Amino acid sequence: MNHDTKQSGAANVVSSHSVFGAPCWVSLTSRDLAATENFYAAVLGWRWRTGKMGDRFRIALADGVPVAGIAAVAALWQMAVAWTPYFAVSDADAAAARARERGGTVAVGPLSFPPGRAALLADRHGATFGIWEGELFTDWDTWRRAAPAFIRLHTRDAFDAAIFYGEVLEWATEKPGCCEVRYEANEVVLRSEGEIVARISSGALEAAPDPTIRPHWQIHFSVSDVAACVEAAEHHGGTVLRQGPDEAVLRDPDGAQFTITSRRDR
Numbered sequence: 001m002n003h004d005t006k007q008s009g010a011a012n013v014v015s016s017h018s019v020f021g022a023p024c025w026v027s028l029t030s031r032d033l034a035a036t037e038n039f040y041a042a043v044l045g046w047r048w049r050t051g052k053m054g055d056r057f058r059i060a061l062a063d064g065v066p067v068a069g070i071a072a073v074a075a076l077w078q079m080a081v082a083w084t085p086y087f088a089v090s091d092a093d094a095a096a097a098r099a100r101e102r103g104g105t106v107a108v109g110p111l112s113f114p115p116g117r118a119a120l121l122a123d124r125h126g127a128t129f130g131i132w133e134g135e136l137f138t139d140w141d142t143w144r145r146a147a148p149a150f151i152r153l154h155t156r157d158a159f160d161a162a163i164f165y166g167e168v169l170e171w172a173t174e175k176p177g178c179c180e181v182r183y184e185a186n187e188v189v190l191r192s193e194g195e196i197v198a199r200i201s202s203g204a205l206e207a208a209p210d211p212t213i214r215p216h217w218q219i220h221f222s223v224s225d226v227a228a229c230v231e232a233a234e235h236h237g238g239t240v241l242r243q244g245p246d247e248a249v250l251r252d253p254d255g256a257q258f259t260i261t262s263r264r265d266r
Contacts, residue, residue: 025137028069032072056072
């Protein structure tokens with residue numbers, strides 16, 4: 001991948017300009033930071049460090065690589081407890097404006113969070129997502145190897161959602177490095193440099209939009225042993241919503257839902 005970089009001391013730093021349109025981070029809101037840390041340490045093997053924004057923020061590390069952020073602000077700001085994906089953009093203000101113009105909602109921001117700027121948005125069907133402009137927390141390729149297998153949007157109309165996100169995040173444009181969008185096996189599939197990074201699903205091609213679906217982005221974390229992670233989740237206060245041999249949908253003790261997927265199924 002040909003990354004755009006900027007000089008930071010003696011090191012080159014990857015910015016959101018180089019991977020625009022692709023998911024580049026995931027974050028979780030929490031009511032109990034210590035309990036959240038203990039749960040994900042047990043289930044996913046993460047370790048923790050304090051974020052630059054203070055004691056209410058933590059960075060999750062997988063084998064020393066920053067992979068996710070957790071903020072103890074759900075109770076303070078009366079926010080829902082949930083995992084949220086963030087997409088890299090070259091201009092947060094422009095992306096937020098495009099979302100508004102297309103029926104989306106800008107809930108927070110764009111705000112300055114050095115080394116970048118972020119905003120929390122919702123698409124026109126209510127699914128929440130974030131955008132990030134600026135220096136990435138870690139090299140994108142490294143994050144992709146250490147972090148989620150992929151993210152999936154469950155929505156009522158995959159084609160309508162793909163048009164919204166494509167226009168807001170500049171997918172399938174003529175810009176060098178933009179994401180590719182294709183329809184495969186009843187899903188819209190997003191690729192960056194040939195690698196699947198997101199999926200948008202609403203059911204079979206011939207099916208009408210389902211009004212009972214609550215549109216949301218689901219984070220899929222890759223693990224080496226699904227059964228062991230399920231056992232750890234149950235032991236530490238989590239709930240198993242659905243389980244198969246290679247995948248399970250879990251809910252943490254605070255109520256946030258996520259999926260674990262076998263690494264061989266990535």
